[in-house]
Amino acid sequence: MQTRRRLCTALAGICLFLVVPVLPAHASDPYLDMLEEEAQVLELIKTAEQMDAKAQSSTGGISDENTTRAMLGPGMSTEQFDAALKAHFVGTYMLYDKLSAEQKAAVYARYQRDGRIMEIRRAIAKHL
Numbered sequence: 001m002q003t004r005r006r007l008c009t010a011l012a013g014i015c016l017f018l019v020v021p022v023l024p025a026h027a028s029d030p031y032l033d034m035l036e037e038e039a040q041v042l043e044l045i046k047t048a049e050q051m052d053a054k055a056q057s058s059t060g061g062i063s064d065e066n067t068t069r070a071m072l073g074p075g076m077s078t079e080q081f082d083a084a085l086k087a088h089f090v091g092t093y094m095l096y097d098k099l100s101a102e103q104k105a106a107v108y109a110r111y112q113r114d115g116r117i118m119e120i121r122r123a124i125a126k127h128l
Contacts, residue, residue: 044095044125045118051091052117072115078108089117095124103127 072084082104085093096107110123 041122041125044128045121048089048091048095048121048124051094052089054091072111072117072120074112074115076111078104081108081111085120092117092121092124095121095128099124099127 072081072088076084082093082096085096096104099107106127107120107123111120
Protein backbone atom coordinates (compact mmCIF):
# COMPACT_ATOMS: atom_id res chain seq x y z
CA MET A 1 0.00 0.00 0.00
CA GLN A 2 2.80 2.41 0.92
CA THR A 3 4.66 1.64 -2.29
CA ARG A 4 1.53 2.22 -4.34
CA ARG A 5 0.93 5.59 -2.65
CA ARG A 6 4.53 6.68 -3.29
CA LEU A 7 4.28 5.61 -6.90
CA CYS A 8 1.04 7.59 -7.39
CA THR A 9 2.59 10.65 -5.78
CA ALA A 10 5.66 10.38 -7.98
CA LEU A 11 3.54 9.98 -11.12
CA ALA A 12 1.37 12.93 -10.12
CA GLY A 13 4.51 15.06 -9.68
CA ILE A 14 5.85 14.02 -13.06
CA CYS A 15 2.51 14.72 -14.76
CA LEU A 16 2.29 18.11 -13.07
CA PHE A 17 5.81 18.93 -14.23
CA LEU A 18 4.94 17.97 -17.81
CA VAL A 19 1.59 19.79 -17.88
CA VAL A 20 2.58 23.09 -16.20
CA PRO A 21 4.75 25.20 -18.50
CA VAL A 22 8.06 26.23 -17.05
CA LEU A 23 8.56 30.00 -17.13
CA PRO A 24 12.03 31.44 -17.47
CA ALA A 25 13.38 33.01 -14.32
CA HIS A 26 13.74 36.37 -16.08
CA ALA A 27 10.45 36.62 -17.96
CA SER A 28 10.12 40.00 -19.62
CA ASP A 29 7.67 42.43 -18.08
CA PRO A 30 7.11 45.65 -20.07
CA TYR A 31 6.52 47.70 -16.93
CA LEU A 32 9.73 46.48 -15.29
CA ASP A 33 11.62 47.05 -18.54
CA MET A 34 10.32 50.64 -18.63
CA LEU A 35 11.37 51.20 -14.99
CA GLU A 36 14.83 49.81 -15.70
CA GLU A 37 15.21 52.05 -18.75
CA GLU A 38 14.18 55.12 -16.72
CA ALA A 39 16.68 54.18 -13.98
CA GLN A 40 19.45 53.99 -16.59
CA VAL A 41 18.45 57.41 -17.97
CA LEU A 42 18.53 58.92 -14.48
CA GLU A 43 21.93 57.37 -13.81
CA LEU A 44 23.34 58.87 -17.03
CA ILE A 45 21.88 62.27 -16.13
CA LYS A 46 23.42 62.05 -12.65
CA THR A 47 26.82 61.18 -14.13
CA ALA A 48 26.63 64.10 -16.58
CA GLU A 49 25.62 66.50 -13.78
CA GLN A 50 28.52 65.35 -11.60
CA MET A 51 31.02 65.77 -14.42
CA ASP A 52 29.59 69.19 -15.27
CA ALA A 53 29.77 70.27 -11.63
CA LYS A 54 33.40 69.14 -11.38
CA ALA A 55 34.35 71.06 -14.51
CA GLN A 56 32.42 74.14 -13.43
CA SER A 57 33.90 74.20 -9.93
CA SER A 58 37.37 74.25 -11.42
CA THR A 59 36.47 77.18 -13.70
CA GLY A 60 34.46 79.32 -11.31
CA GLY A 61 31.11 77.55 -11.61
CA ILE A 62 27.66 78.32 -12.90
CA SER A 63 25.65 80.08 -10.26
CA ASP A 64 22.05 79.67 -11.35
CA GLU A 65 19.57 78.74 -14.07
CA ASN A 66 19.74 82.26 -15.56
CA THR A 67 23.46 81.87 -16.20
CA THR A 68 22.81 78.47 -17.74
CA ARG A 69 20.13 79.95 -20.01
CA ALA A 70 22.58 82.66 -21.09
CA MET A 71 25.11 79.99 -22.08
CA LEU A 72 22.49 77.98 -23.95
CA GLY A 73 20.33 80.88 -25.02
CA PRO A 74 17.75 80.52 -27.77
CA GLY A 75 18.67 80.88 -31.41
CA MET A 76 22.01 79.11 -31.47
CA SER A 77 23.03 77.24 -34.59
CA THR A 78 23.89 73.57 -34.20
CA GLU A 79 27.59 74.45 -34.25
CA GLN A 80 27.12 77.09 -31.54
CA PHE A 81 25.05 74.65 -29.49
CA ASP A 82 27.77 71.99 -29.77
CA ALA A 83 30.44 74.52 -28.79
CA ALA A 84 28.42 75.79 -25.81
CA LEU A 85 27.90 72.26 -24.49
CA LYS A 86 31.58 71.47 -24.96
CA ALA A 87 32.72 74.68 -23.25
CA HIS A 88 30.29 74.80 -20.31
CA PHE A 89 28.86 71.30 -19.79
CA VAL A 90 31.71 68.85 -20.31
CA GLY A 91 29.93 65.81 -18.86
CA THR A 92 26.82 66.45 -20.89
CA TYR A 93 28.91 67.01 -24.01
CA MET A 94 30.75 63.71 -23.52
CA LEU A 95 27.41 61.88 -23.64
CA TYR A 96 26.14 64.06 -26.50
CA ASP A 97 29.26 63.33 -28.53
CA LYS A 98 28.43 59.59 -28.50
CA LEU A 99 25.16 60.18 -30.38
CA SER A 100 24.62 59.67 -34.09
CA ALA A 101 23.96 62.70 -36.32
CA GLU A 102 20.22 61.92 -36.29
CA GLN A 103 20.15 61.67 -32.51
CA LYS A 104 22.10 64.93 -32.16
CA ALA A 105 19.55 66.60 -34.44
CA ALA A 106 16.75 65.35 -32.16
CA VAL A 107 18.55 66.76 -29.10
CA TYR A 108 19.07 70.07 -30.90
CA ALA A 109 15.34 70.17 -31.73
CA ARG A 110 14.61 69.55 -28.03
CA TYR A 111 16.95 72.43 -27.11
CA GLN A 112 15.01 74.70 -29.46
CA ARG A 113 11.75 73.80 -27.68
CA ASP A 114 13.15 73.86 -24.15
CA GLY A 115 16.66 75.16 -23.53
CA ARG A 116 16.95 74.03 -19.92
CA ILE A 117 20.07 71.93 -19.38
CA MET A 118 18.12 69.29 -17.46
CA GLU A 119 15.83 68.73 -20.46
CA ILE A 120 18.80 68.60 -22.80
CA ARG A 121 20.49 66.01 -20.57
CA ARG A 122 17.30 63.94 -20.45
CA ALA A 123 17.01 64.02 -24.27
CA ILE A 124 20.64 62.94 -24.63
CA ALA A 125 20.26 60.10 -22.11
CA LYS A 126 17.11 58.82 -23.83
CA HIS A 127 19.06 58.40 -27.07
CA LEU A 128 21.97 56.47 -25.53
